[in-house]
Amino acid sequence: MSAKGLLFDIQSYSVHDGPGCRTLFFLSGCPLHCEWCANPESWRLCEKVMFASSKCKVSKGCSRCIDKCPHDSITIKENKLVLNWDLCRKCTTFSCTKACFYEALKLCGKYYEVDELLKIMDRDRQYWGENGGVTFSGGEPFVQHDFLLKILKKCRDRYIHTAIETTGYVDNSIFLNVMNYVDFAFIDVKHMDKNKHKEKTGVYNDRILENIRSLKESKWPGRLVLRMPVIKDFNDTQDNINHMVSFMKELDLFEINILPFHRMGDSKWTQLGYEYKYKNEEPTSHDKLEKIQTIFLDNDIACYIGHETPF
Numbered sequence: 001m002s003a004k005g006l007l008f009d010i011q012s013y014s015v016h017d018g019p020g021c022r023t024l025f026f027l028s029g030c031p032l033h034c035e036w037c038a039n040p041e042s043w044r045l046c047e048k049v050m051f052a053s054s055k056c057k058v059s060k061g062c063s064r065c066i067d068k069c070p071h072d073s074i075t076i077k078e079n080k081l082v083l084n085w086d087l088c089r090k091c092t093t094f095s096c097t098k099a100c101f102y103e104a105l106k107l108c109g110k111y112y113e114v115d116e117l118l119k120i121m122d123r124d125r126q127y128w129g130e131n132g133g134v135t136f137s138g139g140e141p142f143v144q145h146d147f148l149l150k151i152l153k154k155c156r157d158r159y160i161h162t163a164i165e166t167t168g169y170v171d172n173s174i175f176l177n178v179m180n181y182v183d184f185a186f187i188d189v190k191h192m193d194k195n196k197h198k199e200k201t202g203v204y205n206d207r208i209l210e211n212i213r214s215l216k217e218s219k220w221p222g223r224l225v226l227r228m229p230v231i232k233d234f235n236d237t238q239d240n241i242n243h244m245v246s247f248m249k250e251l252d253l254f255e256i257n258i259l260p261f262h263r264m265g266d267s268k269w270t271q272l273g274y275e276y277k278y279k280n281e282e283p284t285s286h287d288k289l290e291k292i293q294t295i296f297l298d299n300d301i302a303c304y305i306g307h308e309t310p311f
């Protein structure tokens with residue numbers, strides 16, 4: 001695997017993704033394809049083009065990108081720019097993005113050396129306070145596990161607190177090895193039923209549940225909070241929550257963060273040329289979230305709604 005890591009975003013001053021104030025590194029690549037995903041630009045482990053039609057000035061006479069595309073992927077139809085996504089997904093030049101002054105066509109993803117990320121940490125460190133640090137998110141950060149392990153080891157050398165947001169969908173030996181260098185983890189469990197899990201995410205959940213189980217058995221000293229996005233008519237049923245409660249109690253896990261569904265990823269699906277199945281779905285109601293929270297609380301499991309995490 002490359003010595004460089006591909007990231008699709010870096011954010012400073014986050015207070016919702018682990019304790020204290022944190023710098024977030026979003027690593028590209030994800031083996032899951034959740035139908036409600038808010039970061040579909042993370043899926044493929046490669047640079048890619050995104051097209052924001054709302055910023056495009058073709059109706060005002062701009063057409064700078066058209067001649068710059070070596071694959072003749074861009075056409076104008078009814079005064080609007082149209083990309084041939086089959087061609088754009090195979091593109092490696094992204095010449096169009098350099099021609100667009102309006103950021104309608106943008107390149108998503110950038111390769112970084114470990115040392116470049118360490119410089120960003122040095123810059124941000126003064127804002128972290130006593131409890132803060134860095135969080136590796138995605139996508140699925142374990143897709144680039146060699147790079148992840150390298151940067152985590154450097155963090156450990158520098159006494160930097162590390163957190164991870166993961167689907168847990170990775171080979172068990174890699175998972176346990178990398179987790180040795182992680183202080184705090186959010187692990188997603190989208191559904192307790194393996195077939196239902198596959199139906200909406202593209203993969204079975206066995207490996208995820210097994211990794212959580214083995215992490216507990218390994219006496220890992222970090223803090224683990226499970227996470228569940230609440231998706232209507234999928235995982236918000238009493239039966240699924242009961243299974244989640246049983247699983248957590250069996251493993252002595254007593255913290256879960258439930259996340260309301262939102263449509264904030266909608267425009268990204270369009271900008272990548274994908275169809276978003278959840279574009280008409282309403283955000284999860286607070287009433288629904290509180291009902292689920294009550295089930296966990298009744299079972300002595302702390303349940304944090306959305307950003308109400310106790311950090």
Ligand code: SF4
Binds near residue numbers: 071089092
């Ligand atoms: S991403 Fe590549 S193929 Fe697509 S419009 Fe830009 S230059 Fe052409």
Ligand code: SF4
Binds near residue numbers: 055081
């Ligand atoms: S260069 Fe940018 S603004 Fe101009 S037509 Fe192309 S995408 Fe639109």
